[in-house]
Amino acid sequence: MNDPYVLVNDDLVPEKKASLLVSDLVIQRGYGIFDFFKTLHNIPVFLEEHLDRFFHSASQMRLSVGKDREELKALLHTLMEKNSIPDSGIRLTLTGGYSPDGYELVKPNLVITQKPLPLLSGEIFQKGTRLVSYPHQRQMPDVKTIDYLMAIWLQPFIRQNKADDVLYHREGIVSECPRSNFFIVTAAGTLVTPSRNILKGIIRMKVLELAASQYQTEERDITLEEVRTAKEAFITSTTRHILPVFRIDDQVIGEGQPGKVTAWLSNELERVVTIAAPGSATPAF
């Protein structure tokens, strides 16, 4: 594949040349937000929801996107046409901008990248995932900031604990994984997910909507203790949709295979995604 193009503000630039000046507050002060969505068969999945969140994050962080929703869609269309990567991940990053004093927010820079994303497989789902808990609370939890300092720093800790990812908690109340939301199915069969101090994922929202017809659902605090008694557990994200959790710390969850509720929700979610992106060959928005 050729080097994909990147949008830096209004300019299409080959990825190997797409850059920001070092005076940008994202480099000087780690100040920026982003969002990330998937395209399937050239169709952006849940685009409106992702744009809603992108504008929300920008506004919370006092960053001006500098484009309205239609202008942003036109830019995305241009990038997708240029790159022609049907199954991809698209990331919009908005930074604090080229600040003369390295501190004061100025006009943000907007960077949009697109990369191929392999299609999900039943194999990945069946293999599930293992989590290790760690005490940490993301700052600005309801904003999709670029702050993954702790997540990346914890990679050796995750490997040492033979886990695939970390589950954050504060004083025993679990919140989320760095790039996914967390759900349990209680012994009584209720689907529960944390309600506060988290980033509200788009797939999390879809799962709650889908579950409502079939299961009792609750958005509330979950303790690590309750996690250990869960019948099922799974995580949700744009990249991996629903992934069963088979172990948390030293505790095996369920029977080490995808539980009934997890499997049902996963099937329903794939159905909804297929409706959202029904195999069209050209960008459709």
Add this chain to the structure above:
Amino acid sequence: MNDPYVLVNDDLVPEKKASLLVSDLVIQRGYGIFDFFKTLHNIPVFLEEHLDRFFHSASQMRLSVGKDREELKALLHTLMEKNSIPDSGIRLTLTGGYSPDGYELVKPNLVITQKPLPLLSGEIFQKGTRLVSYPHQRQMPDVKTIDYLMAIWLQPFIRQNKADDVLYHREGIVSECPRSNFFIVTAAGTLVTPSRNILKGIIRMKVLELAASQYQTEERDITLEEVRTAKEAFITSTTRHILPVFRIDDQVIGEGQPGKVTAWLSNELERVVTIAAPGSATPAF
């Protein structure tokens, strides 16, 4: 003045062209560290101490500087000769690097910038500063990360409270300001500064050393309540050395002018800085 040069790894680049690719983890994930020191009359002030901390930060964050101390000094020398800015601030930034998957740490990028820094004046010292307290704990507090998300986000809050900067605390235990350390002089005349959950500043260290000959000093927790009864308070930083604090929240500290201990320490510190940079005209290391 001409556009100063910037070192991007081993390349001298004019500031207006100094850039990093958008794939750098500093842009993708806010992952990076830095340090910042002053030059006076072309002499780096407390350089060894700053380099100690820079290597410490890098090691804590699992980033390889890729150069030893002497190589780094040679680079600094090259940059200073090229720029010829006798009174300046020099910043070394080390990033997570151009990560193919946007998550895994790779070979870091090193960026070194130099900018003019106005000399300190007695006027700035006499004017002092006003702080407003805010509940926040920096992650990785003993590492000089680029994470100033909260500090920048709080700028409107600081202005609304007619303050100049924010004083972080957690559950009433104060820690530091975003870019400076915090000291009080108690009613009994003891100099106290927080000992944990802070970045240990170079000027903080120098002040503790200088004070030891003259005052009782303590490194320990300070509560917001104790701050309110302080006889004097001041902050320390590389940029501003010692700055008296005249108000914290609604509480006037001392008599609204620099206290005796603050003034004595400030004089002693200026004496030590003058010994460190005695007016030589050429880079001396």
